[in-house]
Amino acid sequence: MGADVSVVAASESGCHLFGDDCGFEAPGVSLFNPTPWVDFGLPLTSGLNKYYLVAVVALIVAAAFWYFTTRKAKVVPGRGQSMAELLVTFIRDQVTRTTMGKKGDKYLPLMVTLFLFIFSMNVMGLIPGLQLPVTSNLAFPAVLALFIFVLWNVVGIREHGAAAHFKARLVPGGVPGWILPVVVPIEALSNFIIRPATHMIRLFATMFAGHLLLALFAAAGFYMFNPTSPMGPLFGAISVGYSGIALIGFLVFTAFELFIMAVQAYVFILLSSIYLGEAMEGAH
Numbered sequence: 229m230g231a232d233v234s235v236v237a238a239s240e241s242g243c244h245l246f247g248d249d250c251g252f253e254a255p256g257v258s259l260f261n262p263t264p265w266v267d268f269g270l271p272l273t274s275g276l277n278k279y280y281l282v283a284v285v286a287l288i289v290a291a292a293f294w295y296f297t298t299r300k301a302k303v304v305p306g307r308g309q310s311m312a313e314l315l316v317t318f319i320r321d322q323v324t325r326t327t328m329g330k331k332g333d334k335y336l337p338l339m340v341t342l343f344l345f346i347f348s349m350n351v352m353g354l355i356p357g358l359q360l361p362v363t364s365n366l367a368f369p370a371v372l373a374l375f376i377f378v379l380w381n382v383v384g385i386r387e388h389g390a391a392a393h394f395k396a397r398l399v400p401g402g403v404p405g406w407i408l409p410v411v412v413p414i415e416a417l418s419n420f421i422i423r424p425a426t427h428m429i430r431l432f433a434t435m436f437a438g439h440l441l442l443a444l445f446a447a448a449g450f451y452m453f454n455p456t457s458p459m460g461p462l463f464g465a466i467s468v469g470y471s472g473i474a475l476i477g478f479l480v481f482t483a484f485e486l487f488i489m490a491v492q493a494y495v496f497i498l499l500s501s502i503y504l505g506e507a508m509e510g511a512h
Contacts, residue, residue, distance in 0.1 A: 243451060253447075255440060255443035255444055255447050259439070259443055260360075260364055260365065260436065262278040262279065262360070263277065264276055264277040265277060278360055279360065279362060279365050281358075282349075282352045282360050282362050283349065283368065285352065285355075286348040286351075286352050287345065287348070290341075290344045290345045290348040293344060294344075296308055297309055297311055297312040315340065315344070316340055319336065319339050319340050320333065320336050323339055323494075323497055323498050324339055324501050327498070327504075327505040328501060328508060332501065332504070332508075335501070335504060339500065339501060342493075342497050342500065343494065343497045344493075346363065346431070346493040346496055346497075347490055347493040349361065349362035349363050349368065350363055350435055350489035350492060350493060351489055353438070353439045353442070353485070354482060354485070354486060361435045361438075361439050361489075363431050363432060363435040364432065364435040364436045364439050365432075366428065366429075369428040369429075369432045370432075372428070372431075372496070373424045373427040373428035373431075376424075376503060376504075377423070377424040377503075379504065380503045380504060380507045381393070383507040383508060384396070384507035384508075387507065387508050393507070397415065397416075397420070398416055399411075399412065399415070400415065423503070427496070427499055430492070430495065430496075431495075431496055434488060434492050435489070435492065438481075439485075441481055441485075442481055442482060442485060445474050445475075445477045445478035445481060446478055449471050449474035449475045450471070452470040452471040453471035
């Protein structure tokens with residue numbers, strides 16, 4: 229399911245602007261609920277559906293990038309190797325070093341892998357025939373955010389011990405004792421509930437909304453394209469003009485969405501690095 233679904237549905241019904249008894253049906257959440265190919269009949273599961281296929285394709289794309297850019301690594305890099313080195317250097321200098329210092333270099337491979345994998349899953353929403361960003365399904369960002377949340381706690385406990393780690397997360401330094409009954413629950417909610425929730429929802433909501441917007445422009449462009457309007461050639465020309473505007477909007481937002489896809493992958497790993505740096509530092 230993707231931005232093409234509404235267009236296909238509209239074409240099958242022959243539904244166009246100025247058509248007889250024909251209204252525009254805007255794309256909805258059905259875009260994000262593909263019919264499962266295999267239904268396991270288990271609660272809280274959607275079965276084996278298109279999301280899993282697209283996720284595997286995204287994984288292959290991410291792995292193929294590293295394979296083809298580094299398989300013949302040289303001292304004087306070629307174009308592919310230069311791209312890979314540029315990506316690694318950018319994430320090291322703008323993410324891990326700025327949030328964790330040089331100690332964060334050991335987490336650089338993780339952040340580079342996460343960035344490329346998330347970006348690959350995002351960009352699947354623009355690939356013809358697939359047209360479904362994996363991260364528009366909350367389950368995928370949730371698993372990634374949960375992994376970072378668990379790693380955050382593991383790093384903090386390993387660096388400072390369980391007692392010191394959780395004390396730093398629950399009891400801010402310099403807070404008077406009499407206000408702790410109020411502050412501790414707020415800190416617990418903020419660090420152990422809101423933090424992982426916002427980490428996953430930010431990525432999910434952006435990809436969900438962006439894909440829905442692209443689907444709307446695609447469906448509206450088809451709906452308004454009606455050169456043989458029953459109301460005459462003038463109305464047909466107007467209809468085609470409206471369709472052209474929708475097409476321009478689709479192209480503009482496609483380019484913008486590609487930029488947002490990269491930004492969201494960057495923001496996810498930036499927040500991940502901030503959390504890990506905080507765990508390594510300890511008290512706050």
